Amino acid sequence: MSGPARSAARADPVALSGVSFAYEEGPEVLTGLDFAVREGRALALLGRNGSGKTTLMRLLSGGLRPSAGTLAVDGEPVAYGRKGLTRLRTTVQLVVQDPDDQLFAASVGQDVSFGPLNLGLPDAEVRSRVGEALAALDIAALADRPTHLLSYGQRKRTAIAGAVAMRPRVLILDEPTAGLDPDGQERLLATLDRLRARGTTVLMATHDVDLALRWSDETALLTPDGLHTGPTAATLARTDLLRRAGLRLPWGVAAAGLLRARGLLADTAAGPRTPEELAALAD
Ligand SMILES: Nc1ncnc2c1ncn2[C@@H]1O[C@H](COP(=O)(O)OP(=O)(O)O)[C@@H](O)[C@H]1O
Numbered sequence: 177m178s179g180p181a182r183s184a185a186r187a188d189p190v191a192l193s194g195v196s197f198a199y200e201e202g203p204e205v206l207t208g209l210d211f212a213v214r215e216g217r218a219l220a221l222l223g224r225n226g227s228g229k230t231t232l233m234r235l236l237s238g239g240l241r242p243s244a245g246t247l248a249v250d251g252e253p254v255a256y257g258r259k260g261l262t263r264l265r266t267t268v269q270l271v272v273q274d275p276d277d278q279l280f281a282a283s284v285g286q287d288v289s290f291g292p293l294n295l296g297l298p299d300a301e302v303r304s305r306v307g308e309a310l311a312a313l314d315i316a317a318l319a320d321r322p323t324h325l326l327s328y329g330q331r332k333r334t335a336i337a338g339a340v341a342m343r344p345r346v347l348i349l350d351e352p353t354a355g356l357d358p359d360g361q362e363r364l365l366a367t368l369d370r371l372r373a374r375g376t377t378v379l380m381a382t383h384d385v386d387l388a389l390r391w392s393d394e395t396a397l398l399t400p401d402g403l404h405t406g407p408t409a410a411t412l413a414r415t416d417l418l419r420r421a422g423l424r425l426p427w428g429v430a431a432a433g434l435l436r437a438r439g440l441l442a443d444t445a446a447g448p449r450t451p452e453e454l455a456a457l458a459d
C-alpha cells in the first residue's frame with residue numbers, strides 16, 4: 177500500500193490507534209487509546225487490577241476487536257478475516273495469564289506443535305520449531321509428558337513455548353510471573369533475555385512496579401485518564417502518575433532518592449534496580 181512511505185520510516189510491528197473498547201453491557205474499558213509496540217523493546221504494561229491490561233493485550237493479539245479505532249500490523253490495518261488474522265498471529269502471540277486456559281493437548285510436544293501445524297507448515301518444519309521452542313523454554317525433557325502431570329511453572333513454560341513455536345516478532349505475556357516462585361521468576365526473565373537477544377520484541381503486563389523497573393526499557397502505564405508511555409526509569413519515578421494509576425513507587429526509585437539525599441548517588445546516575453545493584457552502589 178504505502179511502500180515508499182514505509183521504507184522511509186519503518187512502521188511499528190503492531191499498534192493500536194484511537195482504540196475504544198467496551199465489553200457487552202459494560203462501560204468503556206479503554207477510550208481513544210494509542211499504543212505502539214516498538215521493535216526490539218522490553219516493554220512493560222503496568223496498571224492496577226481491573227485497569228484494562230488484559231483487555232489491551234487481547235486487542236493487540238486480535239482476540240478482541242476494537243469498537244472504534246484500528247489495530248495495525250506493520251502500519252497496515254488488520255482485516256479480521258482468516259488471512260488477516262493469520263498474518264496477525266505470525267506477528268503477535270499472546271500468552272494468557274493462566275496456562276490452564278491455554279493448554280489443551282494431551283502432551284507437551286503436541287500442545288506446542290498445535291500452532292505451527294495449524295499454519296499448515298510441513299512436518300519437518302513443525303518438528304524443528306517445536307524443538308527450538310522447547311529448548312528456548314528449557315523443557316525439551318518434558319516433550320512427551322502429559323500436560324495434566326506438569327507443575328504450575330512447567331505448564332507456564334509450556335504455554336510460552338506454544339507461542340514461541342509460532343516465531344512471533346512480538347511476544348505478549350499477561351502477568352507471566354504471577355504464581356511463580358523466585359527461582360521460577362528468575363528462569364523466566366533469563367528466558368526472555370535469550371528470546372530478546374534473538375530479536376523477539378517482548379511486551380509484559382504486570383502490576384509489579386519493581387519487576388517493571390528491573391526488566392523493561394519502556395513502560396506503558398494505564399491510569400484512569402489514559403495511557404502514559406515513556407522510558408521506564410523516568411516514568412516510574414513519576415509519583416503523580418503512579419498515584420493516579422493506583423501503584424506505589426518502585427523500591428529502587430525510593431532507594432535512589434535516599435542515596436541522592438545522602439550524597440551517595442550523583443543526580444544524573446541511574447538508581448539501583450536490584451538488591452545486587454544497591455549493594456554495588458553502597459561499596
Ligand atoms: N469478559 C468480560 N466481560 C465484562 N467485563 C470484563 C470482562 N473482562 C474484563 N472485564 C472488565 O474490564 C475491566 C478491565 O479488565 P482487565 O482488562 O481484565 O484488567 P486487568 O488485566 O488490568 O486486571 C475491568 O473492569 C473488568 O471487570
Ligand SMILES: [Mg+2]
Nearest residue numbers: 229230231350
Ligand atoms: Mg489481567
